[in-house]
Amino acid sequence: MGLQALFDVLSLARFYSFWRAVMRAEIISCGTELLLGHITDTNATYLARSLATVGIDLFFVSQVGDNLKRMVETLKRAWERSDLIVMTGGLGPTEDDLTREAISTLLGETMQVDHELERTLRAHFHGSNRPMPERNVKQATLIPSAQALPNPVGTAPGWFVQKDGRILIAMPGVPREMYRMWEEEALPRLKPHLGATLFTRILRVYGMGESNVEEALGKLTTSTNPTxxxxxxxxxxxxxxxxxxxxxxxxxxxxxxxELQARQVLGSHVFGIDNDTLASVVGGLLQARQQTLGVMESLTGGLLSSMITDVPTSSRHFIGGLVTYSTDLKVQMGVPRAVIEKYGVVSEETARAMAHAVRVQLGTSFGIGITGVAGPDPVDDNPVGTVYIAVEGPEGVATSMGPGWRTGRKDSKRLAALSALDLLRRTLEGVVTVQ
Amino acid sequence: MGLQALFDVLSLARFYSFWRAVMRAEIISCGTELLLGHITDTNATYLARSLATVGIDLFFVSQVGDNLKRMVETLKRAWERSDLIVMTGGLGPTEDDLTREAISTLLGETMQVDHELERTLRAHFHGSNRPMPERNVKQATLIPSAQALPNPVGTAPGWFVQKDGRILIAMPGVPREMYRMWEEEALPRLKPHLGATLFTRILRVYGMGESNVEEALGKLTTSTNPTxxxxxxxxxxxxxxxxxxxxxxxxxxxxxxxELQARQVLGSHVFGIDNDTLASVVGGLLQARQQTLGVMESLTGGLLSSMITDVPTSSRHFIGGLVTYSTDLKVQMGVPRAVIEKYGVVSEETARAMAHAVRVQLGTSFGIGITGVAGPDPVDDNPVGTVYIAVEGPEGVATSMGPGWRTGRKDSKRLAALSALDLLRRTLEGVVTVQ
Structure with a gap:
């Protein structure tokens, strides 16, 4: 066995022991209202995120209706393949609420009223001046393997079940009750069982399709830690x-x-991290230089301005936008009619004249002009999706021409507005040539 | 056996034969990003609702990561217990996209490139002036049991698989691609397998919350046919x-x-049906009268113009918009500085002056003015979410004041833009008083 081979075996062994320490988790969301599409399972999203941040691998999420047979079937499979099962829903007082019954059936244990829980429950009703319907007593039951998870904001306590090296957590389906119970009751009880912590960073990339990004990243995408x-x-x-x-x-x-390696191959296509948007990055760059922005848009019809003003501090750098949908309004706002007549309303020259006009009219550091064809009909000889973008600043003009997106009106608008923001970002970062 | 008992048995038999004709469906959502909580499975909600409306019973929803073994395991169980399996996600071009592979493994069939699909795919890339990465060829594959479901808005066609009395539908995970494919390609192919014909009409309602609408509809919502x-x-x-x-x-x-009964209780809150939007309805009304529109927006920052220009024929009635984000630009565009100084930039008077100014500047039949506080900070004494809207037309001015939405910047912008369109609609329909 050569040195490299020995090293490989040792790495594998270390990786394997690491993997053994990681819990395999599964979420089961109970409720017929999920399967009718009346509500979306945002509880699963919340729990999935939380599990990821504490380094627990989540392998499956299942939604199942309020039906004992199907709930037990789903639970049984989860119990066989997972170390941790997190359930939400089905802890209410009505006949439809069958989570406790399903867990008891799975484990072959009998539910019994816990007198301490019953006292707490009766006190809860007494405190809100309501009589307690007798059916609510079922919310005060436990099985021998279960500990109660207190629920000060509702009537249903949760269950924390430990048996045969597995953990099962059952919580109410009402999001605010579940969030609180998860953070304050369930997670602290889980922590002693955890081995590792997870850290995540997102690189945001513009100007490359997903498959091109993946191709550029090459074997980085096959790395197992980090992924x-x-x-x-x-x-x-x-x-x-x-x-x-x-x-x-x-x-x-x-x-x-x-991240360093990924940035090396993706270069200036990376415009930010985590929650950054093109508009927030551009806004940050402009504000750092105390510069301002104005836009004149035709194709995008106001969407570029709207993206810019989605950024909370945008009033510090954005003076305003002119949505010059008609040709006459373009002229009224300072675009020479001669340019439009000579080159056409959809042309690089008109985009340049729009960027210049808005910069002059609004007295801003930068002006953006966008013109193009949103459809459904072509304009002059330009097909639907054609777009011309110009950015004029103190040091000159940068332009780009859209590739003729044909995926529909809203997509054309969105891609053109994003491309305009990206052209401005590249201009501000000095990675594009201005003339 | 009494008459009633006989009747019960007959009903039960009829119900049972109906139930036999009903498909048992299951949804499988694929993508590790679901299990990391990066995205919420709204696709499942959408499909669950749609299945309910065509009378198909949904029994399970599962989320599974991009892992061939776990995908096949999940598929196998679904194939055993369900008549219809609807999958979303995992149809992209990358190595992570394993839905086709999982279905092929499940059915023991071999994927082969379909030359017609490959031609379409290459034409799609050619049309958008991009080279096609070779890995995308895998999006042009089929197995013998699968028919392709066309995807004109993306690169991934879906699969419609029929085998052993079961149907399996695989669609992309990108919601807008999936919605279109489901409505226009998958549902029509499913229809022949359903017992009855379903007809659906949507009434679109603005200006009432969902619970108020439900309360107003009262016992209509308990009807079983129609639902x-x-x-x-x-x-x-x-x-x-x-x-x-x-x-x-x-x-x-x-x-x-x-519909007649519902319209009686909802009155003028119903602004359209099916695919109508407030912007398309307003556009239709203006075009029918050969009238035009201009807007001056501050709070909404271009979003109102963008909603208006989402309508394909909007260039016929929309002259343009002025996104007057700074006070100086409002004045430059014709709002008297004296009005702003006397009443404040966030006031009904300023909204009125904006509507008037844009109507005069752009020479349109109608002008809309919007001012308000998008946040994060209050303006003068006005809390975040305050909005004033004015619509000026040939017959006078209508105004409305927003209730101070506090759900965040993007929501404030959206609700204000929609309210402005609704005020214009009510003005055009003559159901609001102008002064």
Whole structure:
């Protein structure tokens, strides 16, 4: 066995023992209202995020209706394949609420009224001056393997079940009751069972499709710790880098090393991290230089201004926007009619004249002009999706031409507005040539 | 056996034969980003609702990560217990996208490139002037049991699989691609397998909360055929009326009778049906009268213009918008400085002056002015969420004042823009008093 092979075996052994320490979790959300589409399972999203931050791997989420047979079937499978099962819903007082019954059936244990819980429950009703319906007594039951999780904001206590090396947590489905119980009762009881901490950073990428980003990242995406994964979002491609370690600092260090490598291949396509948007990054750059912005938009019809003003501090750098949808309004706002007549309303020259006009009219450091064809009909000889963008600043003009997106009116608007913000960002960062 | 008992048995038999014809459905949502809590599974909610409206019973929803073994395990169980499996996600071009592989493994069939699909895919990339990464070819594969579901708004076609009396539908995870594919490709292919014909009409309601709409509808919501259900959407409350019958005509008649009753209680809050938006309804009314519109917006920062220009024919009635984010720009565009100084920039008087100024500057039939506080900080004594709206037209001015929405910047912008469109709609329909 050569040195490298020995090293590989040792790494594998270390990785394997690490993996053994990590819990395999599963979420089961109970309630027929989920399966009718009356509510969305945001509880699962909340729990999934929380599990990720404490380094617990979540492998499955299941929704099941208020039906004892199907609940037990789902629970049984979870009990076989997972170390931790987190259930929400089905703890109410009515006949439809069957989570306690399903757990008791699964474990072959009998539910019994816990007198301490019953006293607390009666006190809760007494405190709110309501008589307690007798059916509510079922909310005061336990089985031998279960500990109660107090619920000071509702009537249903949760269950924390430990048996055969597994943990099962059952909480109410009402989000605010569940959030509180999870944070204050369940997580503290789980912590002693955890081995590792997770740290995550997202790199936000513009100007490359998801498959191109993945191709550029190459074998970085096959790394197991940190993991590197790409996600296509409405406004960017996200590269999510997550690492696990015994301390938060060690996990962050692993992420930072991987981030350096990813940034090397993605270059200036990375415009920000985590919650950054193109508009917030551009806003930050302008405010740092005490510069201002005005836009004149036609194709995007106000969407560019709206993206810019989604940023809370935008009034510090954004003076205003002119949505010059008609040609006459473009002229009225300072675009020379001769330019439009010579080059056409959808042309690079008109985009340049729009950027210049708005910069002059509004007296801003930068002006953006956008013109194009949103559809449904072509304009002159320009197909639907054509877009011309110009950014004029103190040092000159940068332009870009859209590739003719054809995915529909709203997408054309969105992609054109994002591209305009990206062109301004590149201008501000000095990574694009101005003339 | 008495008459009543006989009747009960007959009803039960009829119900049972109906139930036999009903498909047992299951949803599988694929994507590690779901299990990390990065996104919420709203696709499942959408599909659950749609299945309910066509009378298909949904028994399970599962989320599974991008892992072939776990995907096949989940699929296998679904294949055993369900007649219809609807999958979303995992159809992208990257190595993480394993839905096709999982289905092929489940059914023991081999994926092969379909040359017609490959041609379409290459044409899609060619049309958007991008080179096609070779890995995308996997999006052009099929297995013998699968039919392709076209996806004109993205690169991933879906699969419609029929085998052994079961149907499996795989669609992309991107919501707008999935919605379109489900409505236009998958549902029509499912229809022949359903027992009855369903007809649905949506009444779109603005200016009432979902619970108020439900309260107003009263016992109409307990009707079983047609069913009447309310859904809170971003831009309206939808009242969905669905009826089943043996013919489409009979189902439509049932819906129309119920629609009359619903409209009686909801009155002028109903602004349209099905795919109507406030902007499309307003656009239609203006175009019918050959009238035009201009807007001056501050709080909404371009969003009102953007909503208006989301309507394909908007260039026929929308002249343009002025996003006067700074006070100086308001004055430059014709709002008297004296009005702003006397009443404040956030006031009914300033909204009126903005509506008047843009109507004069742009020479339009109608002008809308919006001013308010988007946050994060209050302006003068006005709390975050305050909004004043004015609509000036040939017959006078209508105004409304927002209730001080405090749900965040983007929500404040959205609600203010929608309220402005609704005020214009009411003005055009003559159901609001102008002064």
């Amino acid at each position: 590197v994964a790409t996600y296509a979002k409405e406004d960017a491609v996200d590269v999510r880098i997550s690492a696990k370690a015994t301390t938060a600092e060690a996990a962050e260090k692993l992420v930072s090393e991987m | 009447v259900a309310t859904y809170a959407k971003e831009d309206a409350v939808d009242v969905r009326i669905s009826a089943k019958a043996t013919t489409a005509e009979a189902a439509e008649k049932l819906v129309s009778e119920m």
